[in-house]
Amino acid sequence: MEYSFLMDTGDMFQGSELSVKTTGEAMIPILNALDYDLYLPGNWEVIYYKKSMQHLLGSLTAPKVCANMYHDLGNGKKGELIFPPYHIWTVNGVKIGFLGYTDHLVPLRQSPNYSKGIIYTKPEENLSHYVDVLRNQEKCAFVALVAHLGLSQQIHLANHPTCEGVDYMLGGGTHERVRKPIQGRYAKVVEPGAFGSFVGKLELKIENGKVVSDSYELMEVNSEKYPESPEMKKIISQYEGPYLEDIQKVVGYSTIPLYRYFVIENTIDTMILDAINWQLPDVDIVLSNGFRFCPPRSTPDHTGNIPITNGFIFDMLPVDSRIRTGKVTGQQIQDWLEKELNNVFAADASKRFGGWVIKFKGMEVKFKAFGEEGKRVQSTLVHGKPLDTNKVYSICACERDGDPDDILCRFKGVMETENTAYTLHQAIKNYLAENSPITPTPPQSAVAIDAPATLLTQVSGVDYEFR
Numbered sequence: 001m002e003y004s005f006l007m008d009t010g011d012m013f014q015g016s017e018l019s020v021k022t023t024g025e026a027m028i029p030i031l032n033a034l035d036y037d038l039y040l041p042g043n044w045e046v047i048y049y050k051k052s053m054q055h056l057l058g059s060l061t062a063p064k065v066c067a068n069m070y071h072d073l074g075n076g077k078k079g080e081l082i083f084p085p086y087h088i089w090t091v092n093g094v095k096i097g098f099l100g101y102t103d104h105l106v107p108l109r110q111s112p113n114y115s116k117g118i119i120y121t122k123p124e125e126n127l128s129h130y131v132d133v134l135r136n137q138e139k140c141a142f143v144a145l146v147a148h149l150g151l152s153q154q155i156h157l158a159n160h161p162t163c164e165g166v167d168y169m170l171g172g173g174t175h176e177r178v179r180k181p182i183q184g185r186y187a188k189v190v191e192p193g194a195f196g197s198f199v200g201k202l203e204l205k206i207e208n209g210k211v212v213s214d215s216y217e218l219m220e221v222n223s224e225k226y227p228e229s230p231e232m233k234k235i236i237s238q239y240e241g242p243y244l245e246d247i248q249k250v251v252g253y254s255t256i257p258l259y260r261y262f263v264i265e266n267t268i269d270t271m272i273l274d275a276i277n278w279q280l281p282d283v284d285i286v287l288s289n290g291f292r293f294c295p296p297r298s299t300p301d302h303t304g305n306i307p308i309t310n311g312f313i314f315d316m317l318p319v320d321s322r323i324r325t326g327k328v329t330g331q332q333i334q335d336w337l338e339k340e341l342n343n344v345f346a347a348d349a350s351k352r353f354g355g356w357v358i359k360f361k362g363m364e365v366k367f368k369a370f371g372e373e374g375k376r377v378q379s380t381l382v383h384g385k386p387l388d389t390n391k392v393y394s395i396c397a398c399e400r401d402g403d404p405d406d407i408l409c410r411f412k413g414v415m416e417t418e419n420t421a422y423t424l425h426q427a428i429k430n431y432l433a434e435n436s437p438i439t440p441t442p443p444q445s446a447v448a449i450d451a452p453a454t455l456l457t458q459v460s461g462v463d464y465e466f467r
Contacts, residue, residue, distance in 0.1 A: 009172030010042020017314035065100030097134035113402030158184025247311035252432025257298035265442035275431035287397035290356035321398035326414035
């Protein structure tokens, strides 16, 4: 007999205009119709704040697991876990345990207000305890860690002693395409891509109550091979219908494909920076967070160019943040660049943060991706002139919900901060209205001396290639 178990490792309610316009509500019937068996909250599940997260996840019919999200009782006191820490699937008397962990860096990576009321802990704090429960108390024949930590953090965890007893880590977070399991010291690590374009398939063979073999495959969801479900199409049409006209409204065109795959620079981020710079031309340096998600757009319409719709602007930037300006010294910029580069390329995988290099316009930076911490930056030019550590420069970036006034998109200690009249979406639409069609060719503002511009992953030192 064959049995199957379907799970999602997070970020179910974020990343589309439909989700934003309905604060995630439209995703509930769609996800329930997919008939999942288990969910793990991702780092974006808090986008509409804690109570909405509880409502949205609670409205899903399948169980949820997460062993490192606690109710915040105030004054740093942890309450109960918000979700059960694990789920056990029993097949013919054989138990398979699924233990969940989400990104403990959510309060830093996301706007602080999103996760207000939640305390996150590192997986290492209770992982060995729950593995012991699943192995020795519940007598599970197989233990899988369902994770939304990002591939670097998951590899780090697979090599950590607290992971002893875990067989597989079914990961998410950085949306890597792991086709061959990465073997850690204690567990194998996989991730199944992004945007529903791949499904990871793990097959276990069980004999006499024991797992005797496992095999993993990354399966491409090919629309020609797997035709759409009429039932799912009906459900999506029902909930998307009231918003479809606005979602599909074309607001501009690009002459080249729009994508966000490469670690260092991409056409999508180039367009965003160009738009902000066009809207605020007097600012020295424009910053944009190194966002990871967004499906590509590469198909021209009848004009011969690639349409940019309202819906795609939400795909690129689901949070329509206010643009904020401020002033910083050259020394602050230097220190900030080193910190941001270490977040991406730290030799110690546990110190990696996010996934991609922060994006900027107005600066030209050459760096060693795999250089020494604090000494990666080799040269920095601001509008063609060497960075002056004593000079004050104007910068702009997005305002994050709940950040203090002196923080600009993770840049701390910014002086004279001021919110502008523009949001990110407004700046992009204004820019496209005046400049379409655009050709957002990555300008090589950030150049790694020791890595290609086409670098597809921050992961190094293991047998893995993103393709």
